Amino acid sequence: MRLRDKINLGQFVVTAELSPPKGPDVSELLEKVRHLKGRIDAANLTDNNRAVMCMSPLAAAALLVREGVEAIMQVTCRDRNRMAIQSDFLGAYALGVRNVLALTGDPVKAGDHPQAKEVFDIDSLHLMRILQNLNQGLNDVGKELNAKTDFCIGAAANPGAKDMEVEFSKFQKKVECGAQFFQTQGVYEIEPFKRFMDRVRAFSPKVIAGIILLKSAKMATFLNEKVPGVHVPASYIGRLEKAQDPIQEGVRIAAETIEALQGVCAGVHLMCIGREDLIGQILELAEVPEK
DSSP states (O other): OOHHHHHHTTOOEEEEEEOOOSSSOOHHHHHHHHHHTTTOSEEEEOSSGGGOOOSOHHHHHHHHHHTTOOEEEEEESSSOOHHHHHHHHHHHHHTTOOEEEEEOOOOGGGSSOTTSOOOOSSOHHHHHHHHHHHHTTBOTTSOBOSSOOOOEEEEEEOTTOSSHHHHHHHHHHHHHTTOOEEEEEEOOOHHHHHHHHHHHGGGOOEEEEEEEOOOOHHHHHHHHHHSTTOOOOHHHHHHHHHOSSHHHHHHHHHHHHHHHHBTTBSEEEEEOTTOGGGHHHHHHHTTOOOO
């Protein structure tokens, strides 16, 4: 059963973020995937996350499909023009990729190739409209393709945005451009997230709440200071400061958050940033059944 079907049936889905390797050796990526098999419904493959050069998410997503794990291919507007992006979509679909998360992309000055030229030929809304057209058997200029695609289109949301009216407006525009599911920035405060859900539920698309694994009090403070829309409560920072094993305390915090989110949204998106080996433990503590 595809991710889209599980979401539409009301199953509580679990997705996890994976970074393609910084080189052609995929052994570590595949080892992570094999450990996650049976615990997650799909895995995101990032597109040069933080503007740091990695393997193509198209190739990495196709490798996951080959392993029997559903992939969500993240695609940014930063690095390719509309022709190259459409070519990648068609290639990905031919290789079994069925889900795309449309993103703008981090500026290149933040990454390891600050001299690179940014493209931004289109924005994320146009990217989703392209996917809608491909699903109708048309390219971006209305020419017929030899077959239709059937992509499930995803977008990003920030339930902790500083200006929530602007965020709700963006959310609605993304729905109008074809978004069928949303994955959010990290969520730690349940009541504000419930209020966000009360507002966006009328738009219909399903929301998968982001969970960033907290590894230390220092990391939590960094998120609060540097990542827009993320707010780690002082109580969690205190727990991490006092813990003999901060990572295990972070695992408990993640599990508690997942438990609290069940019945509130369509699922959770785990971002463990190099500690994907802990995903099984987090889900077990949260009493999320195996897939």
